[in-house]
Amino acid sequence: MALPLPVALLLGVPANPSFLLSQMQMRFDGRLGFPGGFVDSQDSSLEDVLNRGLLEQLGEAAADFRVERPDCRSSYAGSGPRIVAHFCAKSLTLEQLSAVESSATGAKDHGLEVLGLVRVSLYTLRDGVGGRPIFLENCFIGASREQLLDTLQDLGVVEAGLSQAFRSQFV
């Protein structure tokens, strides 16, 4: 049974709660998504597979932290059969996040599954569309846009209802 395990990397700097970064990656298929992996019955645990996937996609800097079960924020039964997507968010220090950005271009999957790591635009520019509104109009894999928005809403970064508004576009 295959279980995809996308994970968001979220950075909160406690000294300045308004400063928050989130990372996503441009995938091989031209869509934005989160790093993650698939579990099959040979794997020992969800967490092991997930952390191995992070090492492959983000490089050696991912060895400095570990995503554990308490970091899991949601689980969805996907549109495919026998697929459950578990979504985790992990807070990193600014140093850890910068190290991830630096090591990602040397990761095993760079240039294969992953075409590049990008920060998410969390702000809205004065023209009312540049920044987050336009960023969210890009192409995303699976439920990753909604997972991003749900998590940002839980953290108080985006207003309630934004995720639901995107979801209703596709109902």
Add this chain to the structure above:
Amino acid sequence: MALPLPVALLLGVPANPSFLLSQMQMRFDGRLGFPGGFVDSQDSSLEDVLNRGLLEQLGEAAADFRVERPDCRSSYAGSGPRIVAHFCAKSLTLEQLSAVESSATGAKDHGLEVLGLVRVSLYTLRDGVGGRPIFLENCFIGASREQLLDTLQDLGVVEAGLSQAFRSQFV
């Protein structure tokens, strides 16, 4: 008089002409685009401004090459007044391109104007939409999608007419 100077970085490896990479960046406004800069009347030359912009956006690895006037492929009068967009393409070795990817996260504009560097999906996956077709559905600044496609068409990487098809969507 301000002149934007976007530039595409294209890599061709002579030993294998079918191996070609192109890089774009996720911009601060949530759109994909090319590195570049703006010229004003104080600047000494278009090329100097462009190469300084590359250093600021791509980091120290951009000092290993210089974009010159023969690399210029097109000039468009943009929609804004007094704006002319010059578009250049530069072939890099694989080593130069990898160095750019590594140095970009340490560039002056990283996390400000630039949220991350991504490779362009140039292939189409077996499902017929993953890869280049989906990548081209993302949000692009100005004429950057057409500039990318025109250049790839000149290099024989994409079929003739693809750029025109996208352009006609917006006429």
